[in-house]
Amino acid sequence: MTVLPLRPPRRVRHETVTLAHGGGGSAMRDLVEDVFVSAFAVHEEGQPLEDQARLSLAELMARGDRLAFTTDSFVVDPLEFAGGDIGKLAVCGTVNDLAVGGAVPVALSCAVVIEEGMAVATLRRIAASIARTAREAGVRVVTGDTKVVARGACDKLFITTSGVGVIRTGLDLGIARARPGDVVLINGPLGDHGAAIMAARGELAVSAPVASDCAPLNGLIGALLDAAPGTRLIRDATRGGLAAVLNEMAEASNIGVRVAESAIPIRPEVRGFCDLLGLDPLYLGNEGVAVAVVPPEQADAALAALRAHPLGVLAAAIGTATAERPGRVVMDTPFGGTRIVDMLVGDPLPRIC
Template sequence: MKDVTGQKVLRDSRVTLAHGGGGKAMRDLIESVFTDVFEPDGMEDQARLTAEALAVPGARLAMTTDSFVVTPVEFPGGDIGKLAVCGTVNDLAVGGATPLYLSAAFIIEEGTEIALLRRIVATMRDEADKAGVRIVTGDTKVVGRGSADQVFITTTGVGVIAPGVELKAGNVRPGDVAIVNGVLGDHGACILAARGDMALSSDLVSDCAGLGHLMAAVQAACPNVRAARDCTRGGLASALNEIAEAAGVAVEIEEDALPLRAEVKGTCEILGLDPLYLANEGRLVLFVPEDEAEAALAAMRSVPEGEGATVIGRAKPAPAGQVTMRTLFGGARIVDMLVGEQLPRIC
C-alpha cells in the first residue's frame, strides 16, 4: 500500500521481529524507511561504483569502516545517523581523501519506533548531501528487546586520494604547528548532559559535523600539510599521542590556547573530568609547516566548520612520543593517552 506521494505505507508504528525475517514485512520496512530516502541504484546485493577521480594516474582508493552506538540516540545538535555519516566522512577526509560513497548497516531493536528510524534516516540523507557523498547500499537486522539500544549503525566509506597526496601521522616534523578547527569537548559534554542521569542542565549542542569541505580547503591552500586526526573517542589528547608516537616527535600544547567553552570547563570541574579527553565529532587537529600556518588558518576559517580555528601548539624534537601541556601557571604536565573509560556510549 502506498500514500498519495507514492511512498510505501507501514501499518506498524514499531519495529517487530517480522521486520527482520526476510519476508514482505522486511521488504516493506526497507523500502519505506530506507531506500525511498537513500535512493540507491536498484535493489541488488551490492553497489556498483564509478568515479572519474580514479581514472587519474596515481589516484588511490581510501576505505574506512566504523560502528556507532550512542545513548541517547537523539541529542542536541544531532542523532546517531548524523554521527554515522559525519564520523565516516571525517575518517576519510583527515587522510586526504575525497569522500564519495557510504554503506549503512542497521541493527534495530524490536519495539523501536518507526518514526524514530525515519528521523535518523532523514538526518543521514541530509548530512550525506552536505558532504557530497551517496549512501549506496546497506543492510538491516532486527534483534529482540534488550539485545540493542534502539538502533546501532555501522557505516563503511569509500573515497579517492588524489595523486601526490600523502597525509599521515608519520610525516609530522619538529617545528610543525598544531591547529584545531574550533572549540573542544562540546560533543562529550552535550551527551553527558542529555542522558539526564546526573541532573545537569546545559545549553550545549554537539559539535557533530562533516569535515570534508574543510580538509579540501586546507589541502588547496597548504601543499605541505602533514597530517590530520579527528578528535573522537579519547579526545584531543589521544589524537595528539597517536601522532607523536607515529612521527617520533614530541608535541607541546599551550593551555591558554585551547578553545573551551565555560560550560564544558564547568561540567568537567564538577565531575572530575579532563576536557582534553572528551569526545568530539566535528573537530580535528592538523599539523602544517610553520610557514603554512597562516594559510591553513585562513582556509579553515573560510568554511563554517572551521570558523574557530586556532593554533594550540607545535611539534618538538624530544622526548619522542610524548605530549605535554604548558599550563597557565608556567609549568608543564604530561598529557598521556586516555586510560580506561571516561565516558561510555559516546559515539
Template sequence: MNIPFVPPTRRRPLSHKTVTLAHGGGGSAMRDLIDDVFLAAFSGEGRPAPEDQARFDLAALTAHGDRLAFTTDGFVVDPLFFPGGDIGKLAVCGTVNDLAVGGAKPVALSCAVIIEEGLAVETLRQVAASMAQTAQAAGVAIATGDTKVVARGACDKLFITTTGIGVVRRGLDVGIGKARPGDVVLVNGLLGDHGAAILNARGDLALETAIESDCAPLNGLIDTLIEAAPGIRMMRDATRGGVAAVVNELAEASAVGVRLQELSLPMRAEVMGFCEILGLDPLYLANEGKILAVVPPEEADAVLSALRAHPLGREAAIIGEVTAQRPGRVVMQTRFGGERIVDMLVGDQLPRIC
C-alpha cells in the first residue's frame, strides 16, 4: 500500500466544545475538525496529502493474492459506548471481519461520519481514538473518509459508515453455497454477548454480572482457521440475526439441511437467563466477535484444536452438521430430545445493535 504523506503541518486546536453546522460546511471550521479529531487519530505523526481518494500500489496488493474483496457497512448503534466497545471499535471490527470471512487479508478502510449538531467534540475524539487503536490491532489503515454535520434531530448523535478493501488468498475458494452433506458446523466461542451487552447498556436489564460485547477484529483468528482447514467451505460472522440467520442462509444457498444441537451451543448462563425472562431466542442474538465456519469432517478436530489455542477461540465448539435431509431447512435438536425448526426472523429482535 502506498498512501502519500507530506510533512506534518500546524494543526489549529478546536475552540468549540460541541460540533456545529459550520463544522460540516467545507470551510476552515470543517478543516479544523478533521485535522484536530480524525487526522490526529488516524495519521500518526504524518498528515496525508489532501486528496479526494487514497491510492494504493497494485504490486503490493497482488503480493497477497489475486482477487480484490470490497465491502461496506453502516453503524447506528445505541448507545455509542457500551461494555466492551463503542461505535468506533464496532465500525472497524465489522468491516475487517466482513473481509476476513471471505478469505481476504484486510488492507484499508474508509470512514464516513454523519454527526448531529451539538455532539460533544470530546465524544468524537474518543470514537476516533478507538477506531485508530482497533485498526492498528487489526493491521489495517484508515486511509480516506468523509465528514458531514446535520441539524439537531436529523440523526441520533453519530452514524458511521466504513468501507474496506482486502486481497483474497490465492487458491482459497470459500462461500455460502459451498457446504456439503457431512460437513461440520463450528463457532469460535460464546454466543449472544454483544446483543446482551447492548440491551443491558440501554438500561433495559438489571443484571448483577456485567456482560461485555465480544466486539473484536477476527482476521488473526481466521488466519489460524484457514491454516488448520485448507478445505474450509465457508465462514460468516454472525452479527445481526445471529447464528440462526447464518445457518438459514447457508442451508438455502447450498441446498442442504443443517442440524444443530442445542446442548452444544456455547452460551453464558446470564444470556440464556435474560432470554428466557424476555422471551428472546439466543440463536438470533447479535455477535460482533463470532464466526460460524463449515469444514469437512476430517478437518474438524484440527480446526477445533487450533481455534481453542487462540485467545479469541478458547470456547470454540462444534454445534451441528450439514445433512442431505430437508434441503433449505435448519432443525435443532433441543435439550429435551425433541426437534424444532430454526427459521429466519421477519424483523429484528433488538434494533440498532450495530
C-alpha cells in the first residue's frame, strides 16, 4: 500500500487581503486554512472539511430538552479597542444571547466579509481572539464562510456569528415572566463598553481610562440559575443599555419597574465621561452586563452567586417589579425625587457591536 504524505499547510503569501482571496481558488484556500481553520481547529487532523458541521444529537439531548439558536452580525468601529476587538465581541455576543435564555452554548458558526486591502496581520489577531474567547466560553467554532469585497464595499471587516445551545430541562425564562415583588439584579457596572468604544474612536478628543466589559457570561449565568432556579428572566444590556431592558420587561410583563439610581453600579471614570459629553449611562451599550429578575425569596442567594463569580463581584440589587404604573420604569433619584426612564428614540452611539 502506498501512503501519500500529508500536504504542507497552506500559507498566505500577501500582507493584505486581495480580491483573489475571495475567488474560490488557491488564494482563498490559503487564507481560509492559514488564518481561520488553523485558529479555530474546526476539523480533526487528517479529516476533510465539509460544507456543514455535524453535531451529535445524542450529545445535545443529554444536556437538555430544547435547542436554542441565535444569530448576530458585528460591525463595530474601530475593530480593536481597549478590552477587546470585533472577534471577541462576536463570540461573546452570540454566547451571551444563548446564555440569557438559559441555554448552554455548544457550537458557533463564523462568517466574515473582508474589505480588499485589509492587513492580514490584523485578520490573524482577530481570528486568534475568536479562538481564544471561544475556548474561554467552552464552545467550538465548527463552521464558517469567507467573502472578500472591493474597497469601499464594507468597512474593513464585518462578522456574522450564529450559535446553538441546549436549554436544560424544566427551565423557562422569558421577558414576559416578571411578577410584582420580583427583584432586579445586575452583575456589574454600566457603560464600560460604550465609553471604551467612543474613546477608541478619538472623534471627540476625549479619553476614558476604561476598558470594554466584553466577556462571555454563560458561566456566570449558570451559577445564577443553580442558586436561583426560579429566575424569571435574564437579558444582556447591549444596545439601548439597561433602560431598554427594563422598558422591554415592563411592557412585555405588564408590570411597573422601580429602580434606585444610587444602587446602580457605574465606574467614576464612566460617570465623568458621560457627564462631560451629556450622555446617560443607563442608555450606553454593554457587552458583559446581564440583567436578571428573580423571585424575592431567591434574591439573596442569586446575589451571592453573582458576587462569587469574577464577572459579578460588583453585582447589585437595583430595584423591584411592581403592580403600579404597568409598562413604566421609574427611578428614585438620590435627591428624593423620581423620574421616568423611557426608551431611546435613536442611538447615541452607533456601531458599538
